[in-house]
Amino acid sequence: MGGGTPQGSLRGRALAKRDKKYQVFHREGLRVVMRLLREAVWAMKAPGDWEQALSTFTEGLQALRIPSEGCSVHWLDPSVDPPAILSQYVWHDGSWLQSLAGMDSVSILEIWDSGTHDYLVDLEEDDPYGQSALLEHRFGGVVRSTLYIPFVSGVLTLISSRPGAFTELDVELVRDLVEGLANVMYRLRELKDSEARDGRLQRVQQLEMIGQLAAETAHEVNNSFMIILGQCQLLLREDLDPDIREVVEIMYSAGENTKGLLTRLLGLARSQEANRRAVDLNHLVAESLQLLRRQVWNERIDLTEDLSVDQPLVEAHPGQIQQVVVNLVQNSRDALLEASEGRGGRIRVRTRAANGRVRIEVEDDGPGIPDAVRGQIFEPFFTTKENGKGTGLGLSVCQSIAQSHGGYLFAERLSKGAMLVMELPTATPAVLTAMN
Incomplete structure (x- = not known):
């Protein structure tokens, strides 16, 4: 036997060198994708801008060569007890759709509560959540492997028609990438809260304006009614025909009722002043x-x-x-x-x-x-x-x-x-x- 390096050892080192090269490539790609995701989050100005941000996410999956043929994001509200699924976003055939929580809500909440990812290598052999039929209906084709990744406000699901489609490196990259997805969901929640606050503020402004107009109107109308009531009182002192007296008394009574309403409106406006300090x-x-x-x-x-x-x-x-x-x-x-x-x-x-x-x-x-x-x-x-x-x-x-x-x-x-x-x-x- 001659000296030299065994063939198997050379092949092993070559494979290790190739794997290391791939890891460096993917890590560099991950940094670029995360930067693009941050920019997409900054660009979100209204709740309806979620689709562009999620499209950036799926483009990132493709750029990193993650072999996903479809994915979904279940968005949770962890602030309530128990946590509830607000909605889900499904990516299929190159576009995102929003829908209500699906029939897999219980299993999704179970995965989210565990806090760890779950990779089902082949659903024909192992389908612990009994979701293969639902996933095939949702994505319109055969689903053999699924990868569930929980994050702070939801769960990401990746699917493939091939068993064992995702490698350990794929799983590691997606677990890192999901942090960017968490930022998308956080921004979406923030925009929805802001929209709700703006709506409440507009309603307060409208009510405040109505109050101001009501006070000003009540003041002006009250002055006019004082003149009308005064004239009615003067007429009632006169020797009037009974039919005319009855009409004037009706006018005076109606005026007194209206004056009471105006007084209450003015009192409401003055109550705001009473709260000053x-x-x-x-x-x-x-x-x-x-x-x-x-x-x-x-x-x-x-x-x-x-x-x-x-x-x-x-x-x-x-x-x-x-x-x-x-x-x-x-x-x-x-x-x-x-x-x-x-x-x-x-x-x-x-x-x-x-x-x-x-x-x-x-x-x-x-x-x-x-x-x-x-x-x-x-x-x-x-x-x-x-x-x-x-x-x-x-x-x-x-x-x-x-x-x-x-x-x-x-x-x-x-x-x-x-x-x-x-x-x-x-x-x-x-x-x-x-x-x-």
């Missing part, structure tokens, strides 16, 4: 921004605050002032998102005090306010947004709140961007004494 604007602003900071951060908007020290107190309704701050910041945010096409921007909120008044300034570096509409932005129902995307009540409500507090709201001209300012009078000594 001496408050620290810095505290209200800081609390309001805390509610908004995570939302705008995810939209690449830098939200900062510059609160002056030793700020005088103001007499105000805390909830209404916070509503103004949230409205003004949301207004800047909407302008930035529309103008920057997802590139974000900057919003700065400042408080200042001078000459017995305090002011809240909300400034952004967006497109600014066109001169053509500057005089209309505080009018009720005026909006520059598309139909269905705004009521046009936000700034009008803010101005009404400022005026009801003895202040005012206005827009300052800037060379770039926009700045809306609310000025309020400081609390009087009598209010401060009552507080102490």
